[in-house]
Amino acid sequence: MSNLTSLLIVDDHPIVLEGTKNLFQGIKDIDVEIETDFTKVLKRIATEPFDVYLIDINMPLNGITLAQQIKSMQPTASIILYTGYNVSDYYPLLLEKKVEGILSKTASKEKIIRTIYSAINKEMILSLDFLDFLNNMFKLQTMKSNLQLTEKEKKILRLITEGYTNKALAVELKVTQRTVERYLSQIFALLNVESRADAVKFVEKHNLL
Numbered sequence: 001m002s003n004l005t006s007l008l009i010v011d012d013h014p015i016v017l018e019g020t021k022n023l024f025q026g027i028k029d030i031d032v033e034i035e036t037d038f039t040k041v042l043k044r045i046a047t048e049p050f051d052v053y054l055i056d057i058n059m060p061l062n063g064i065t066l067a068q069q070i071k072s073m074q075p076t077a078s079i080i081l082y083t084g085y086n087v088s089d090y091y092p093l094l095l096e097k098k099v100e101g102i103l104s105k106t107a108s109k110e111k112i113i114r115t116i117y118s119a120i121n122k123e124m125i126l127s128l129d130f131l132d133f134l135n136n137m138f139k140l141q142t143m144k145s146n147l148q149l150t151e152k153e154k155k156i157l158r159l160i161t162e163g164y165t166n167k168a169l170a171v172e173l174k175v176t177q178r179t180v181e182r183y184l185s186q187i188f189a190l191l192n193v194e195s196r197a198d199a200v201k202f203v204e205k206h207n208l209l
Contacts, residue, residue: 003029005120008045010035010066011056016105020054023109030116038066042073049074052119054103057083057090064090067099078119082107091133100124149208153187157208160184161200 007030011017017034024032033050035041038061053070057063067079080101081090090102100119103112111125118125149157152173159169169180184196193199202208 005030005052006050007032007052007054007116008035008041008050009033009054010038010041010059010063012036012038012059013056016056020112023112027113041066042069045070045074050077052078052080052116054080054082054116057081058085064093064098071098078122080115080119082112087127088129088133091130094124094126094130147190147208149190153183153190154208156180156183156187157199157203160196161203 007024009017009020009032011020011034014036017036021032021034024030035044038059053067055063055067059066063081063083067081070077070079078100079098080103081093081099082103082105083090084105087102087104090099093099094102100122101115101124103115107115115125156169156173159172164172166177166180166184169183170177173180173183175183188194188199191199191202193202
């Protein structure tokens with residue numbers, strides 16, 4: 001039985017792709033192949049599946065979409081995304097088990113190779129800031145559960161994010177403008193904000209609705 005691991009690197013930038021492939025020169029137990037045309041990947045792996053996929057996120061077909069398509073065809077495949085943007089933006093994909101790793105294109109050769117070996121062994125390499133991500137997510141979930149917004153308060157928040165004035169809110173809710181002002185004061189106090197604009201920002205930032 002062969003111990004050779006097959007790796008497919010997918011990137012629509014030929015120079016970057018060739019440079020990434022060259023990182024694996026001299027590594028005898030990983031067989032590296034490349035693909036610049038993302039439209040050919042699914043057809044190719046239908047007859048030639050790989051153990052590990054290293055996929056550029058920022059292609060005409062989003063790398064995340066390609067990863068999902070590969071997973072649907074090959075559930076046991078290990079997929080690592082790599083990007084020139086902020087790696088932490090994609091941490092939720094790790095929690096959702098949609099990929100087995102995320103790499104920055106500025107990562108060192110040693111880290112890239114370590115990450116590939118970790119995927120082969122069904123392990124995961126995580127940066128320390130992943131703990132900050134988990135901590136912030138836990139705090140957000142706790143905050144949401146403690147807010148206890150009523151359906152009416154949620155409706156008012158939805159309406160003010162749509163630009164409703166106090167007068168329009170009063171008509172929609174069939175109450176007086178004074179009552180609307182009281183509702184808004186209660187909501188602002190609950191969210192610890194001081195204005196409509198701050199409330200809208202808070203709702204959008206924390207995805208409350």
